[in-house]
Amino acid sequence: MPGLRTVASKIGQLLFVLWAVATILFLMFRLMPGSPMAAFIDPTFTEEQQQALMRQFGLDRPLWEQYVIFLQNLLQFELGESFFYKESVARLVLQVFPNTLILTITSLILAYAVGILLGAFIAWKRGTWLEAVSIPIVLTTRAAPEFWVGMILLAFFSFELGWFPSGGAISAGAEFEGLIGRIFTRDFLVHLFLPTLTLAVYLHGLPLLLMRSTMIEVLDEDFVTMARMQGFGEWTVVIRHAARNALLPVATAFALGIGYAVAGNVVVETVFSWPGLGRLLVKAVQSRDYPLAQGAFLLIAFVMISMNMLADLLYRLLDPRVVHAG
Amino acid sequence: MKRILSSAILAAVAGAGVTIPAWAAGDTIRPLTILSRPQASQPQEFQSIQLLAQEWRKLGLDIRVQVMPWEQMSDLVWYQRDKWDMTAWQMVGRPERLDPDELVYNLFHSSTAEKGYNFVGYKNPAYDEIATAQRAETDIEKRRSLVFKAQEMIAADQPIINLVHPRVSYVFNKSVWKESSVTEQAGIGIRNFWTSIGIEPVGEKKDIVLNSADNVNAINPLYISGGTDSWIYELLWDRLLRVGPDGLPRPWAAESYNWVNEKTIDVTLRPDLKWHDGSPVTLEDVIFSFQAPAGEEAPMYKPFVSNIASIEKTGERTLRFQLKQPAAGFLIATLAKINIIPKKVWEPKIAELGSKPENAESYQEPTPMGSGPFKFSRWLKSEEVMLEANPAHFSAPKAARWILRIVPNTEAALGMLKSGEINFLSDYNGDVNVLEQLVASQPQLKLVTTTELGFRYVAVNMRRPPFDDTAFRRALSTAFDRRLIVGAAYRGAAVPGVTMISPAVQAWYNPGSAKMEAGLDKARAILKEAGYTLQGGKLAYPDGKTEALKN
Numbered sequence: 110m111p112g113l114r115t116v117a118s119k120i121g122q123l124l125f126v127l128w129a130v131a132t133i134l135f136l137m138f139r140l141m142p143g144s145p146m147a148a149f150i151d152p153t154f155t156e157e158q159q160q161a162l163m164r165q166f167g168l169d170r171p172l173w174e175q176y177v178i179f180l181q182n183l184l185q186f187e188l189g190e191s192f193f194y195k196e197s198v199a200r201l202v203l204q205v206f207p208n209t210l211i212l213t214i215t216s217l218i219l220a221y222a223v224g225i226l227l228g229a230f231i232a233w234k235r236g237t238w239l240e241a242v243s244i245p246i247v248l249t250t251r252a253a254p255e256f257w258v259g260m261i262l263l264a265f266f267s268f269e270l271g272w273f274p275s276g277g278a279i280s281a282g283a284e285f286e287g288l289i290g291r292i293f294t295r296d297f298l299v300h301l302f303l304p305t306l307t308l309a310v311y312l313h314g315l316p317l318l319l320m321r322s323t324m325i326e327v328l329d330e331d332f333v334t335m336a337r338m339q340g341f342g343e344w345t346v347v348i349r350h351a352a353r354n355a356l357l358p359v360a361t362a363f364a365l366g367i368g369y370a371v372a373g374n375v376v377v378e379t380v381f382s383w384p385g386l387g388r389l390l391v392k393a394v395q396s397r398d399y400p401l402a403q404g405a406f407l408l409i410a411f412v413m414i415s416m417n418m419l420a421d422l423l424y425r426l427l428d429p430r431v432v433h434a435g
Numbered sequence: 436m437k438r439i440l441s442s443a444i445l446a447a448v449a450g451a452g453v454t455i456p457a458w459a460a461g462d463t464i465r466p467l468t469i470l471s472r473p474q475a476s477q478p479q480e481f482q483s484i485q486l487l488a489q490e491w492r493k494l495g496l497d498i499r500v501q502v503m504p505w506e507q508m509s510d511l512v513w514y515q516r517d518k519w520d521m522t523a524w525q526m527v528g529r530p531e532r533l534d535p536d537e538l539v540y541n542l543f544h545s546s547t548a549e550k551g552y553n554f555v556g557y558k559n560p561a562y563d564e565i566a567t568a569q570r571a572e573t574d575i576e577k578r579r580s581l582v583f584k585a586q587e588m589i590a591a592d593q594p595i596i597n598l599v600h601p602r603v604s605y606v607f608n609k610s611v612w613k614e615s616s617v618t619e620q621a622g623i624g625i626r627n628f629w630t631s632i633g634i635e636p637v638g639e640k641k642d643i644v645l646n647s648a649d650n651v652n653a654i655n656p657l658y659i660s661g662g663t664d665s666w667i668y669e670l671l672w673d674r675l676l677r678v679g680p681d682g683l684p685r686p687w688a689a690e691s692y693n694w695v696n697e698k699t700i701d702v703t704l705r706p707d708l709k710w711h712d713g714s715p716v717t718l719e720d721v722i723f724s725f726q727a728p729a730g731e732e733a734p735m736y737k738p739f740v741s742n743i744a745s746i747e748k749t750g751e752r753t754l755r756f757q758l759k760q761p762a763a764g765f766l767i768a769t770l771a772k773i774n775i776i777p778k779k780v781w782e783p784k785i786a787e788l789g790s791k792p793e794n795a796e797s798y799q800e801p802t803p804m805g806s807g808p809f810k811f812s813r814w815l816k817s818e819e820v821m822l823e824a825n826p827a828h829f830s831a832p833k834a835a836r837w838i839l840r841i842v843p844n845t846e847a848a849l850g851m852l853k854s855g856e857i858n859f860l861s862d863y864n865g866d867v868n869v870l871e872q873l874v875a876s877q878p879q880l881k882l883v884t885t886t887e888l889g890f891r892y893v894a895v896n897m898r899r900p901p902f903d904d905t906a907f908r909r910a911l912s913t914a915f916d917r918r919l920i921v922g923a924a925y926r927g928a929a930v931p932g933v934t935m936i937s938p939a940v941q942a943w944y945n946p947g948s949a950k951m952e953a954g955l956d957k958a959r960a961i962l963k964e965a966g967y968t969l970q971g972g973k974l975a976y977p978d979g980k981t982e983a984l985k986n
Contacts, residue, residue, distance in 0.1 A: 143506030275850035
């Protein structure tokens with residue numbers, strides 16, 4: 110059981126990292142060339158308007174003053190208001206966040222289920238033609254750019270065969286009742302299929318290769334030999350004894366994967382016009398929407414660091430050796 | 436004299452066959468930089484700039500292309516006005532630009548050189564006079580001759596090097612919409628207000644489903660929040676006048692209007708206007724709509740009402756606008772632009788915001804309410820905006836709903852058009868040939884291509900030599916054939932441009948100003964006549980002119 114002290118020191122680390130990330134984000138966006146005013150330049154853009162905007166954005170104050178205000182707001186969990194949407198950053202992020210979670214979590218589960226099973230199977234078939242063929246295929250799909258995979262799937266299943274829609278999360282004007290009602294409609298699931306497949310194709314390589322290599326190690330260990338000597342069937346040995354032990358590193362990768370998943374996936378979201386966080390973020394960075402970019406990245410950093418910490422603590426629970434070693 | 440002597444002695448000592456006497460030349464011109472946006476986001480612009488740089492190098496200039504994203508480029512051009520040489524730029528076509536005032540005045544009047552849109556720094560008192568005069572001239576024939584004169588001066592002075600007026604392409608599905616019910620607006624294309632209200636369904640499908648690559652930022656009648664957003668605004672909120680398909684103002688929420696004198700205009704409101712909640716639109720609402728932006732709460736709309744001295748109610752349905760300065764563009768720039776908003780919603784809101792740092796732009800109504808031909812239905816962020824027809828409107832739409840889909844992937848938008856997921860392609864940034872092929876293979880699709888009133892140009896910084904010299908600018912503008920840009924960069928989807936008024940805008944376009952000679956020989960002749968020489972293959976200033984700026 111992790112001690113109170115360990116947890117406290119972990120939380121201390123978390124706060125320090127968050128402060129560092131916030132400071133880097135603050136400086137990065139402001140020192141980057143370019144200005145949020147670009148979006149407003151127009152033949153009728155007056156000097157008065159320019160000054161009003163600078164005041165409104167708080168960009169007329171010196172940098173250190175902006176920084177102090179930014180930190181003060183953060184301490185009150187206030188992320189500010191987007192320059193262009195004129196809406197609070199937290200609300201903006203929350204509006205698209207469910208879409209991002211559904212897409213990434215579904216893909217993760219699919220990728221890990223397929224990856225773990227195939228990985229174990231390929232490890233078991235070590236040295237056969239199956240391994241010789243499957244490993245290059247896995248490496249190729251993992252290396253293939255997501256936008257390319259996405260476009261190929263779109264071109265084939267949507268443009269040619271017409272089996273799936275070409276983008277979006279629901280059909281134009283489709284009616285639904287609330288978030289849950291929306292997700293469990295046939296319409297939504299049909300729209301979800303291709304982006305999930307694309308993302309899963311990209312994600313499945315890691316669990317597969319990880320599972321395969323740990324399986325190979327585990328299959329060589331004494332307890333597996335022992336199980337075989339006890340006369341258990343091959344299937345029982347591989348699944349019940351070996352695979353269960355090989356799962357530990359894959360479980361960690363999954364926990365971290367969820368952490369990364371909250372950032373959304375810009376490429377898949379853009380290819381499939383999926384209304385997720387990734388697209389919102391890219392737009393915010395491009396148009397120099399400082400509050401939105403800072404706030405959203407900070408939220409993502411927070412979730413990722415928390416998941417990391419959680420994985421770390423869980424690991425201590427799952428595998429007592431970690432505590433003794435550390 | 437001393438300098439000439441020493442030069443002559445040098446030449447004699449060198450003994451070479453010098454054809455151009457060295458003493459007649461100024462310094463060689465420094466390397467000149469031209470800014471462009473990246474190929475990935477603006478392929479035609481990037482390609483045009485590469486072609487121009489190639490041609491201008493043949494004049495003996497050292498031309499460097501510097502690529503940067505819009506946010507960085509506009510920051511440099513707009514806020515550091517003496518720090519750049521040349522930049523690619525674009526003027527997009529919007530209905531209100533069908534009135535020439537913005538293009539004639541705001542782009543080139545010297546008063547906007549320091550902080551406004553005349554960032555090239557063009558200062559010509561004779562031009563200022565004409566630009567100001569056309570503003571005040573409410574007689575359309577007299578105003579036209581002034582606008583013609585302005586175009587001639589811009590063609591002669593070349594403060595900007597216009598390249599092309601692009602041709603914009605939109606596609607609709609003929610199996611859903613009657614072809615004859617689609618309206619083409621001059622300089623804008625078929626995606627416009629008139630099509631949205633006039634388009635008639637053929638059969639059971641009655642929803643206009645269109646696409647945009649950009650997100651919708653806000654739906655707020657007091658905030659100019661983006662190009663795509665404006666498509667929604669014009670349908671939800673009525674305006675006193677509308678810019679007609681021909682580019683001229685026509686009555687809308689106002690039954691009629693009448694210039695009493697050059698600073699007074701009378702407006703009669705229609706009797707049958709109702710807000711989307713069913714309550715009547717009153718004269719007080721209209722007056723409020725024009726007064727609200729005058730304060731500090733709607734800064735983006737403020738310039739459009741700042742010329743109003745007073746508005747008074749003169750009868751049951753009549754209003755009188757009194758202007759500070761005569762303004763012919765008032766009809767389109769103000770009466771056809773300001774959204775008529777319900778006083779009962781916005782007056783308390785503005786009063787409440789008065790004491791806060793935020794202004795009216797940051798107030799998002801849960802259900803935006805206007806009196807326009809469409810009513811708000813829903814807005815799913817990054818996904819779609821849905822409006823439904825307002826059957827109580829005096830010009831009720833024939834379609835049932837208007838659904839805007841956000842589609843950042845251009846190829847997917849084409850796929851949707853083919854599959855029927857959208858039935859009106861209202862935003863397309865890809866290769867025009869790909870679009871033509873798709874339409875040719877799908878008999879239900881109809882492509883309509885329109886020459887834009889907007890244009891793509893190269894802005895030259897007149898604060899920095901050699902661009903302060905009209906002959907040099909003319910030489911640059913003459914050196915290349917615009918048809919090359921049309922063909923190579925735009926794949927034919929553009930027409931050559933010379934001045935700020937597009938040939939699409941028949942009411943104001945001066946065909947006489949658009950004659951532009953083209954060719955390197957002609958450009959060289961202009962340079963030679965102005966005293967420029969070639970020194971070892973490099974172009975040099977005329978005699979006595981030194982290079983003050985170093986790159």
